[in-house]
Amino acid sequence: MDALHWIPAADLARMIAQKQVSPVEVVRAHLERITALDGKLKAFITVCADTALAAARAAEAAVMAGGPLGPLHGVPYGPKDLYATKGIKTTGGSTILADFVPDADATVVARLAAAGMLVLGKTNMHEFAYGPEGLNGHYGDAWNPWDAGTHRVAGGSSSGSGAAVAAGLCPAALGSDTGGSIRIPSSLCGITGIKPTYGRVSRSGVLPLAWSMDHCGPMARTARDCALMLGAMAGYDPADPSTSVLPVPDYTAALTGDVKGLRVGILRAHFTDVAAPEVRAAVEAAARALEQAGARLDDVNLEHVALVPAASFAVVGAEALAYHAGWLRTRNADYQPDVRERLKLGVLVSSNHYLRAQALRARVRQEVDAVLARRDVLLAPATPIPAPALGQKDARLGDGASDVRSALIRFTRPFNFSGHPAISLPCGFTPAGLPVGLQLVGRLFDEATVLRAADAYQRLTDWHTRRPEEMGGSGRPPSPPGA
Amino acid sequence: MLPHMEITLDTLKRLTRLAGFEWEDAELEALRPLAERSLDLLARLDAVDLGETEPATQYRVL
Numbered sequence: 001m002d003a004l005h006w007i008p009a010a011d012l013a014r015m016i017a018q019k020q021v022s023p024v025e026v027v028r029a030h031l032e033r034i035t036a037l038d039g040k041l042k043a044f045i046t047v048c049a050d051t052a053l054a055a056a057r058a059a060e061a062a063v064m065a066g067g068p069l070g071p072l073h074g075v076p077y078g079p080k081d082l083y084a085t086k087g088i089k090t091t092g093g094s095t096i097l098a099d100f101v102p103d104a105d106a107t108v109v110a111r112l113a114a115a116g117m118l119v120l121g122k123t124n125m126h127e128f129a130y131g132p133e134g135l136n137g138h139y140g141d142a143w144n145p146w147d148a149g150t151h152r153v154a155g156g157s158s159s160g161s162g163a164a165v166a167a168g169l170c171p172a173a174l175g176s177d178t179g180g181s182i183r184i185p186s187s188l189c190g191i192t193g194i195k196p197t198y199g200r201v202s203r204s205g206v207l208p209l210a211w212s213m214d215h216c217g218p219m220a221r222t223a224r225d226c227a228l229m230l231g232a233m234a235g236y237d238p239a240d241p242s243t244s245v246l247p248v249p250d251y252t253a254a255l256t257g258d259v260k261g262l263r264v265g266i267l268r269a270h271f272t273d274v275a276a277p278e279v280r281a282a283v284e285a286a287a288r289a290l291e292q293a294g295a296r297l298d299d300v301n302l303e304h305v306a307l308v309p310a311a312s313f314a315v316v317g318a319e320a321l322a323y324h325a326g327w328l329r330t331r332n333a334d335y336q337p338d339v340r341e342r343l344k345l346g347v348l349v350s351s352n353h354y355l356r357a358q359a360l361r362a363r364v365r366q367e368v369d370a371v372l373a374r375r376d377v378l379l380a381p382a383t384p385i386p387a388p389a390l391g392q393k394d395a396r397l398g399d400g401a402s403d404v405r406s407a408l409i410r411f412t413r414p415f416n417f418s419g420h421p422a423i424s425l426p427c428g429f430t431p432a433g434l435p436v437g438l439q440l441v442g443r444l445f446d447e448a449t450v451l452r453a454a455d456a457y458q459r460l461t462d463w464h465t466r467r468p469e470e471m472g473g474s475g476r477p478p479s480p481p482g483a
Numbered sequence: 484m485l486p487h488m489e490i491t492l493d494t495l496k497r498l499t500r501l502a503g504f505e506w507e508d509a510e511l512e513a514l515r516p517l518a519e520r521s522l523d524l525l526a527r528l529d530a531v532d533l534g535e536t537e538p539a540t541q542y543r544v545l
Contacts, residue, residue, distance in 0.1 A: 348521050360528065
């Protein structure tokens, strides 16, 4: 059997339910891993060793009592440190909230607890989720586990969640995604993470960056793990007026492994065609793998996508400034410099700009809906470049030079803007050994098809089973869990 | 290509005051090049023909 810290969440849940392993052993294995590696990785802001072990003992007792168990019973995970956790400090990656201890859980934290999951600790993040590199001047910059020699960013803003899952510090995590903050670290860290449709998952109890662009979602090793977690998290929440009343399907039932006849549109201009050559090669190969399994490919372009950066700046700039205005007046010096700078630029956004941006948003949503009326999913890289080194400022894309920040969010942000569900999953490695992320985008509220395609791809390939060698992995696929 | 937007320190200071903030001149001066790039970006929104499209202000999609 594999070491416990490399076993995916769905397999751990099955092994726990079948009494092959105790939740206490599982939690201890991950806590030992954190003790050994997190001094360097800085994936966690808070580790909840005592409460996690107490919860694991209770979970073990429930297994031994033989009662009904949740679908993820006894499996530990790490919520990003902007999810409210009752009795556990929730900093938002900032010293402004260094002493904030919520008196209630965020809706999704409560729902995952009901499904049996245990909070192992709170993961690191770009301060207040306002940055795609995942930098944090207060709690340390998360280290991408795929390069032990060079400090490369884990991607943000959910950097700790990406690094923790990739290095085997926890089998699953929660991220939040306003411009790509689940998919970017998933891409750069070689894990699987899904941003659901806007309104599919409650944001109640989650510190906002931009209310109309924020999405909550799971990050884990496999599409199956994400399906299990999303099924537990999703659904209407009276505490979040943006949540949909649509019923939540059984996402795991959609994982048939079958992509015969699946219509896949490859996003070309602005996306795949401008990615770094090694990223493009991996993503093109992934498309061919799906085609060989029976999917039908064609090329797609989105007319208005080039305007998304301007419109997103107007929306996120205005909404983020509105949320932070009070602290910018009273705690200005307590923000890390890049976040303070970005927040202040929000003063430039007029009501005219904001509403024109929201009108463009309607256009982009219609445009994505239109191309998805004739296709089941769209395909592109999740990020145009692999993990950049800490401090790297510039990137070279197929259509010219770009700053790293703009490059990282370029392929993901359009689907925060449109609200469509999108997943990132590993589809290869660069010659330097850095992961490449494949992005699949689906119709509104059709996460099931996105997960089906991702799961089918993971049955065809073993990229998602690779592990960073420096973190104790072999770089090779593991033996099947439970074998 | 739209003309480059320029903003003086004084204009930036007035703008931030109108928004209810009092920030140091040094901080605003450091922000000025970024502010100019951001204004260039926002100007692209002024240039796009949105026809009769209404802003997507309704939160709930379904």
